[in-house]
Amino acid sequence: MPGFFFPHNNMTELNGREDCKLAEGKIHKKKQKAFGADLKNYLKCMVPHIESGIKTSNSRNVMLSAEEVIQWSQSLEKLLASQSGQGVFREFLKSEFSEENIEFWLACEDYKKTKSDHLHCKAERIYEEFVQSDAIKQINIDYQMREATAKRAQAPTHTSFDEAQKTVYILMERDSYPRFLKSKAYLNLLNQLQTNTSK
Secondary structure (H helix, E strand, O other), X not given: OOOOOOOOOOHHHHHHHHHHHHHHOOOXXXXXXXXXXXXXXHHHHHHHHOOOOEEOOOOOEEOOOHHHHHHOOOOHHHHHOOHHHHHHHHHHHHHOOOOHHHHHHHHHHXXXXXXXXXXXXXXXXXXXXXXXXXXXXXXXXXXXXXXXHHHHHHOOOOOOOHHHHHHHHHHHHHHHHHHHHHOHHHHHHHXXXXXXXXX
8 A cells, every 4th residue: 555544734733643642641662672581580489488478560469379371271262351461462472572462452452442533543553563564563464455454444333453363362362372381481380380379
């Protein structure tokens, strides 16, 4: 699709876009971290706090139990329904250089809850970050779906990204999720929790 996705014909529209981005309060910065150290630190932070509960981003205390971690193996849906599960799965995807999949899926979940007057702004951000052909975190969808998603995002509704989100979900479910369940990160965490439970 040649040219810019959202042309800015005047300064008012451009300023509106900048205001929208500021209002969202989300300016994305690409983080460069070594996965090994990242995962080690993540698990070190999580495992010692099993007894007392771990703090999640919404500042509630959440107890991470062996039962919850076992439930993650029942379905990708159960894994993604858990804040802690999302975090561990994201670290695993980073090790496979495919964290854009969960980031896109979460961005779509957030997008569905967006008020109508902010849809255009968020649709533009999601398109630029994940969908357009030169996106930094480009998701793995075919050309036809990329074009169809681009068209839907130009006149955004709450379902603009549903098809692309479903495709990415299926990709994670069939590809990354089975490998995650066999990974050292998952098995070690489960083993640690089960050991603590039996003490």
